[in-house]
Amino acid sequence: MNFTVYFPPAAEAADAKLPVLFYLSGLTCTDENVIQKSGAQxxxxxxxxxxxxPDTSPRGLGVEGEAESWDFGVGAGFYINATVDKWKNWRMYDYITKELPELLAAHFPTLDTSNTAIMGHSMGGHGALTIALKNPGAFKSVSALAPICNPVNVPWGQKAFAGYLGDSDKEAWKQHDASELLASYTGPKFPLLVDTGTSDPFLTRELRPEALEAAAEKAGFPITSRLQDGYDHSYFFIASFIEDHIEHHAKALLG
Structure with a gap:
């Protein structure tokens, strides 16, 4: 697995201990897309x-069919642990919540892995939301750009969940759905920011931010969910609002 870390100039201080913002990328991406295109640095x-x-999925395993479609397999891990044996190496949930933080703590002493936030785009927005909701208190803040908010009810999510988890127990899929998780969430609240573009071609079919808003209302969870007029699903959209999102996380991480 590959991942990229951007160290700010503050890392050069002898006693540096930096807060960490995890960014989970969307379908078809690697760890490099956001580094090259977003301006987050x-x-x-x-x-x-x-x-x-981090990257979005395992690569190079040679599993039959792993690269047959752009929205499943390579580049499309969906940040869950697969239970279907064929896809047993697709364990992105464990990678993000356990393996990667432990690796960072062991090898990069300037990183404070006890002071973290998480964000993501599209499939990565789904990942950021679900991982935060399934690990109450683990992240100081959460945000998402054009997230897949209700995957059990949209084609991208249904294809991924059927493939990775099987389709015999669709109720189990809800444990990987941000809207379902938020509706019943009782853990500590965290600052939550969501941006979606009104001209995003996937807005109504795949993203469904209104489902997340309804779940937040049901749970009494404060959420800032914004529709940005004229913006689409691209990295131009991400680059336009990445500074807003980092400011959102800085308030929580830095106090």
């Missing part, structure tokens, strides 16, 4: 926040 440099961008 400038805002992280100003705030003294380390920016960690």
């Amino acid at each position: 400038r805002a992280c440099a100003a705030k003294g926040i380390a920016f960690v961008a």
